[in-house]
Amino acid sequence: MKEVKCDCGHVNPFGTKICGKCGMVLGNEKENQLIDMRYEGSARRSQTYKKTIIDKIWNFFSSVKVGVTLIVIALIASAIGTILPQEMYIPSTATPAEHYELEYGWFGRVYYELGFHNLYSSWWYLIIIGMLGISLLIASIDRFFPLYRSLKKQGVTRHDGFMKRQRIYGVTKLEEQDINLEEVKDRLKRQRYHIREENGHILAEKGRFSRWGPYVNHIGLIIFLIGALLRSVPGMYIDKVLWLREGERKEIPGTNGQYYLQNNEFTLEVYDKESEEDKQYSAAIDKTGTIAKTYQSDVTLYERKGETLPGEKVDLDKLKDYKIKVNEPLKHDHYALYQVDYKLDELSTMAFNLINKKTEEKYGSLKVDLNNPQKKYELKEGYSVDLISYFPDFEFDEKGEPRTISKIPNNPAFIFKMHTPDKPEGEVSFVAIKETVEPLGENTYKMAFNGVETQDVTALTVRKDLTLWILFTGGIIFMIGVVQGSYWNHRRIWIKRKDDEILLAGHTNKNWHGIKRDIKQAIESTSLSEPMDQLEEEKSSSKGEVLNG
Template sequence: MKTINRLLFWISNLKIAIALLFIIAIASALGTTIPQNQAKDVYLNTYNQQPWLGLIKGELLLSLQLDHVYTSAWFLTLLIWLGLSLITCSWRRQIPTLRANLKWVDYLQPQQLGKLALAETFSIPKQTEKLNYLTKHLKKQGWQVKNNQDRLAARKGVIGRVGPPLIHLGIVLLMIGAVWGSLQGEKIERFLAPGRSFDLLNRNGINQLTINLDKFQIDRDQTGRPEQFRSKLELIEPGASKSSFWEISVNHPLRIHGMTIYQADWSLAALTVRIGNSPKLQLPLKSFPELGEQIWGLVLPTSPSGENPLLLTISNEKGPIEVFDEEGNFINNLRPGSEKIEINGLSLQVLDVLAASGILLKRDPGVPMVYTGFAVILLGGSLSMIATKQLWVIKDPNESVIHVGGLSNRNLIGLANELPILLSQAIKN
C-alpha cells in the first residue's frame, strides 16, 4: 500500500507535471519546425546534406521519430503520462478539497475565529435581534446561510471550487481527442485543375464520394497580391440522383459526412500553347524551387534533336511567362492570350495558364472531444475566477458584541473591506 501511495504521489507531483508540459511544448515546436509525414527519402536527402541544427542527420532524425512527432511512441507516452498525472492530482487533491468546501464548518467559540485570516469584533446594541437581520441581509446578497443558536455560518461562491477539477478534466479530454485524431484521423491533399476530379475510397476500396473541381478563382488586389482563393466543388455521391455544388475558400471550409474540406494551397498546373501551326497543346508545369518560391516552369525543345531548348517560367496565372535560353539568358516575355512571337526561329504563342487548387481533406474523429475539452477548460477557468468566501458570526451572550471571522481563497483584502459595510447595512435594518 505504501508503494502505491508513493507511486501516486510521484505521478501527481506538480513539478513533474510542469516538466512534462515543458517537454511536450518543446516536442510540439519540433513538430512545427520539421516537416511532418514526408517520404523517408525527403528526410535522407535533405538532412544528410544539411544536418538539422548541424547535428542530426536524416537517419538519426527518422530513428527518433521526428518525422511524425505527434504520432510517435514517445510523444504519446508523454501525453498519457501527463493525463495520468492530472487525473491522479484531481483524485488525490482537487476532489477532496471540493468535498471539504461543500461541507459546513461550525465554529463554537470566539477563540476559534481568532485563528482565521480575518477576525474582528463589532459592538452591536440589542444583538439578540441582529443575527436575524444579518441572516436576511446576507441571503439578499447571494450568500448561503446556516443558522445555529447564537451563531451563524455563511458562504458565497462555492461553485468556484469546481473550476480546478473541471480544468483538469478538460485538459484530459483535449489530450484524448488529440491522440484519437492522430491515430485514427485521415488527411488527403490533392491539387486539382478545373474539370478534374478524384474519388474518395473507403477501406474496402469502394467509392464513397467523387470531388470534381468545377472552377478555381484567385482574387488579387490592385498590386497583384493574392487576397483569397476560391474553389467551386461538385460533389457526386454514388447512387445520388444529382450532384451538389459548394464553394470553399481560405478560412471557409466545407464540413460534410464527418469530413472537412479546406482550401489549403494553389499552384499552376499547365500552359496551353500553340507552337508554329500546331493545334492547342497543354503542357504540364512543374515547380522550380531552386529558382524561387512559387516558380513553375517547363523546358521546351526548339528542334527535333532537342538542341537549343527554352526555359519558360511563370509565378502568376496572369503572367508574364519569362523565356530563357539554355545558358540562362533572358530572351522575352509572353502574356497569356497575346500574339505569336518568334524565338530562335520558333513561332510560339501562350493561349492560357491553368491554375490548380490545393484541396485538403481531413477526417478527425477526435475533433468533437477536443472541442468539448476546450469548452470544459473555458468553463472551469471562468468558475475559477469566482472567489469563495466564508463567514462565521458568534454573538457574545454577556456583552453587546459579535465576533466575526472570514476566509477567502482570493482577494482577502476585498472581503475585509466588504465586511464592515455588510455588517453596517444589516445593523441599520
C-alpha cells in the same frame, strides 16, 4: 487506520486536521497559529493509506510535487524540440543524419543522435505527457471528493479554537444590552450570502462553487488531451492535397473512393484599378502591383454508386455544384475542401504546322494533347508525322540526353519524324520551346509552332477532423473552470453567540479585502466591533519588533 472522534461527536477519517463539523483542530499544530485551511483540513485520500502497490502508485500521481515536476520536465522537453527544426520541416530530399550535422555541426549531430529531431512523437515525450494527464486526473479525484464532502457537511457552530485561529477574527464583549443580529443577517443576505443558523449561531457563505473551478479546469484539460490522442486513430483525422486540372475529375483522397470531384473552372480575379468598383484601391495597386481579389474553383461533387474496386469503372451520382473560395470550403459529410493553391495557364495542347522550310508552304497541321499524345498524326495524303519521343518536363541529363523530370507539361519537348512524298523515310526533328534541333542533318521540312492552349489547375486541401469538437469542448470547459475559479471567491463568515461575548470570524480563499468590506458593511452601526486581520496584525507587530530591536 483509526478514525478520529472529535469532542463534538463527529467522526472524522484518519488524517483529518480540522474536524469536519465543528472545526476543532485535531492535529497537533501549535496553539495560537492560524489554521491552514487548504482543502478544509480534510484528509486527502492519498495520505490515508500507504499499503498496497496500487496505493503507492496512486499516491505518487496524487502528489502535487510530482505533478509540478512533470510539468517542468514537459516544458523543458518541449523547449528543446524548438531549438532545431523537427525532421518534418527539413527538406524532404535530405537525409536527416547528414542534414543535421551539415547544417548545425556537432550540435546537430548530438541533437540527431539523441532523437530530438522527432521529439514530439518520441516514446518518452508521450509518456511524460501521458503521466501528466494521469497525475492531473488522480490529484483532482484525491482532492475534490474530500473537499466536497467536508464543505457539504460543515457545521454552523464552530469550536472556539477554530474561530480564534482564523485570519479574520473579532470578539465583542456583551455588556448590558444584547445585540440583535437580525439586522446583520439581513445585510449579509442582501450581499447574497446564504445564511444558516443553529442555536443563534450564524454561518454566512457565498461563492462556494468557485472552489470547483480548478477541477472543472482539469476536466477540460483531460478532454483536450483525449482529443489530441484521438488524432492518431485512423479515420479521425485526414489532411491531404488534391490537384485538379480544369475539366478533370478525380477521386478525393482520404475518402476511400466514396467521393469524386470535378474541376469545372478555376478563376483568379485581381483588383482592377480601371474599374469603377475598385478605383479606391488604385494607390495600393500602384504600390504593390497585382493584388488578388478571389481565388475560386467551380467544382462538382460526385458520390460513388455501390461498391467498386479502385481502378474499376465507377458509376457516379452528382451531389452538388459549388464555388470554393478562400474561407468558403465545400463541406460535405465531415469532409471539407479548402482552396489552398493554384497554377495558372498550364499547357494543355500544342499545335504545329508541317511546312517546307524554304517555300514555307503548309502541308497540314496537328495538335498534340500534352497529357495524352498520339503516336502518329496523319495529315493529308502522303504526309504524316510520327511522335518518336515526348518529354513533358524536358531537361538534358548529365550525359546530355533529353529526359523528363516529371509528367507535368511544364516544358514540353518532342522528337518528330516527318514523312512526306519526297522524303518517305522521314526527317527527324527535335522540337522544344523556342528551339529546334535537326540531329540527323539538314531537313527540308519543319514543324512550325502554331499556338498553345492552356488550362488552370487548382489545389484543394482535403480535411476531416472529428477530434475538433472534442478539442473545442475541452477548451471551453477549461475556460469555464478558469473563470469560475478566478472571478468568484468562496467567502464564509461565522458568528458565534456566547453568554457574554460574540465571536466573529471570516475566511475566504482569495481577495481578503473583499470579505473585510462585506463584514464591515454588515456590522456597520451595530455595536459589534470590527474584526481584525490577524495576519496583518502579525506582520505589523513583527515589523515593530524589528524597529524596536
